[in-house]
Amino acid sequence: MSIANVFKKFPKTFWVANTIELFERWAWYGFFMLFANYLTGSSDAGGLEFTQTQKGMIMGIGTGILYFLPVITGSIADKYGYKKVLFIAFCIYTSAFILLPMFDTFTGVFIMYLYLALGAALFKPVISATVAKTTNDETASIGFGIFYMMVNIGAFFGPMVTLLFKNSSYDLVFNISAAIVAVNFILLIFYKEPNRKPNTDSLAKSVINVFKNITLVILDFKFILFLLIVAGFWTMYNQLFFTLPVFIAQWVDTSVIYNFFHNYMPFFSENYGAHNGQMEAEFIVNFDAMFIILFQIIVSSIVMKWKPLRTMMTGFFVCAIGMALTLFTQNVLFTVAAIYIFAIGEMAGSPKITEYIGRIAPADKKALYMGYSFIPVFLGNVFAGFIAGGVYQQMSDKTAFVKQEVAKRRLSLPENLSQNEYFNQAAERMNMTSHELTNYLWTSYNPSRIWMVILSIGLFAVVALFLYDKFIMNKKS
Incomplete structure (x- = not known):
């Protein structure tokens, strides 16, 4: 089957989800590539002059938690619906990007980065599940290829845009990321919930099951x-x-x-x-x-x-x-x-x-x-x-x-x-x-x-x- 014919088999939600991924990665890498030097750079260049150890704690622990939380946030999305969770994720994302440069203490920045990581953790399992549910055995290979291409396009263009404004103000860098991720509020109008099996368990039971499964895997x-x-x-x-x-x-x-x-x-x-x-x-x-x-x-x-x-x-x-x-x-x-x-x-x-x-x-x-x-x-x-x-x-x-x-x-x-x-x-x-x-x-x-x-x-x-x-x-x- 030709690639053109495969493309025709993707539903509209597949393309909407991939476009949402593009803008989310654009916003994320637009700030994240600059984040290390923002945390440790000289104050006369807009940096916070944190130590390298402080930088390592913020970026290491904060980003680590971001990748741990999706096993819980994925259960939340299954229970309450993908579209609702995406809306909450974008609200957190946008507000976190705006608020983060308002803090200049280690504790303040750390807390705000954890808040930003929560938005990313809500987003990640939903968009991956959407791509999985809008592809099949015949289209999955090309479908996920398109998905990862979107990730890398966003990862490339994000810093290229925000770097244009780095010398003016780091505040602009964060505000640009906020504006870019906010585009997804518009795209969310066109997002149609893919077929999913609703989770009828209580939220507490869903979380308990998550940790039971983690224990099973660890054993x-x-x-x-x-x-x-x-x-x-x-x-x-x-x-x-x-x-x-x-x-x-x-x-x-x-x-x-x-x-x-x-x-x-x-x-x-x-x-x-x-x-x-x-x-x-x-x-x-x-x-x-x-x-x-x-x-x-x-x-x-x-x-x-x-x-x-x-x-x-x-x-x-x-x-x-x-x-x-x-x-x-x-x-x-x-x-x-x-x-x-x-x-x-x-x-x-x-x-x-x-x-x-x-x-x-x-x-x-x-x-x-x-x-x-x-x-x-x-x-x-x-x-x-x-x-x-x-x-x-x-x-x-x-x-x-x-x-x-x-x-x-x-x-x-x-x-x-x-x-x-x-x-x-x-x-x-x-x-x-x-x-x-x-x-x-x-x-x-x-x-x-x-x-x-x-x-x-x-x-x-x-x-x-x-x-x-x-x-x-x-x-x-």
């Missing part, structure tokens, strides 16, 4: 061990958002790309460049989404017939190399090449996780097990927050290093300086330019060491997967 040692191994992949993957934007902003010289765009495509240097002749860190990180849009079909066609475990091992290994290398050097061209390597591994390995879970789940419990594949994503976010937080602060944080150097030299600097002012005055007192001080700190404190941590996590996941299949499953998969 399956083989399955939970696999999920823990895969959590290593998600720990590594999330450094793309938790660590890499901060690392690039602090250490990587992006002037080569700035100069290229300035000479040949000035629109990009004017709109995505900083005032100091550097490109915005998030613009560089966003190459990952661009590579996925360009190459996902090619990579998927290559690995389509590969066995899931082999594909995951290959993908995780390539991801580990790519992510580790992004934190290895100050050369931005090397960083972009490393992001490309990481993207190739991501495209190969990530989609196969779900397929492998379907293979190892007991025949009579496949639906249950597939529903709890969130566990490694939840754990991966929590672990990633720890790596991007305390570990990064100890091993790679430029703000911490310059304070150590100032203390070591017994220099006295005025209080109440922003991060940028503190760094510039420190450089001046040390008779260096800001660029020279950055290079001095790079050489003296070796912040690139964190690449060894990231690589170790990835290699552990690969080796553990191999041993798991060989000795635990005791079969080829």
Whole structure:
């Protein structure tokens, strides 16, 4: 059957749901790609100057909870209806985006991010279930391909839009995300509830059943061990958002790309460049989404017939190399090449996780097990927050290093300086330019060491997967 004929078989709700997903991801990544530098950046650039540890707690725990809650919010949607839950989700989303920049304390921002995560957690299971219920065995493959394409288009264009306004005000970034997600209120008018089996249990009983099922899954040692191994992949993957934007902003010289765009495509240097002749860190990180849009079909066609475990091992290994290398050097061209390597591994390995879970789940419990594949994503976010937080602060944080150097030299600097002012005055007192001080700190404190941590996590996941299949499953998969 031709693709055109398959397209005709999708009901209107399928296309409405996918368009809603596009705008939701657009709004989410529009702020989330910038979130790490917003939390830790200098106050004179609109940042909150939180420590890396605080950033890791907010992003790790908050996003982890976001991925844990859908097992509960999915039951709520089954009971009260998809359309009602989507409306509530968009109300929370919109208000959270507007309210979040009004808070500048750690506690306030953390609470507001949890509130935002609640909106996302209400949204996620509903839209995935809608796509599942508006496709069949014949159309599911292409249907979910369209769905993931929408995810990546939103992930790419979200930061490209909000970055245009980052230098004006971070408030604008959040307000733009609020406006974009609010478009879904209009689309919701055209959303028709798909056929679903109403949940007649009380809400309390539904939640109790959820935790009974979680216990059932956890008691399956083989399955939970696999999920823990895969959590290593998600720990590594999330450094793309938790660590890499901060690392690039602090250490990587992006002037080569700035100069290229300035000479040949000035629109990009004017709109995505900083005032100091550097490109915005998030613009560089966003190459990952661009590579996925360009190459996902090619990579998927290559690995389509590969066995899931082999594909995951290959993908995780390539991801580990790519992510580790992004934190290895100050050369931005090397960083972009490393992001490309990481993207190739991501495209190969990530989609196969779900397929492998379907293979190892007991025949009579496949639906249950597939529903709890969130566990490694939840754990991966929590672990990633720890790596991007305390570990990064100890091993790679430029703000911490310059304070150590100032203390070591017994220099006295005025209080109440922003991060940028503190760094510039420190450089001046040390008779260096800001660029020279950055290079001095790079050489003296070796912040690139964190690449060894990231690589170790990835290699552990690969080796553990191999041993798991060989000795635990005791079969080829």
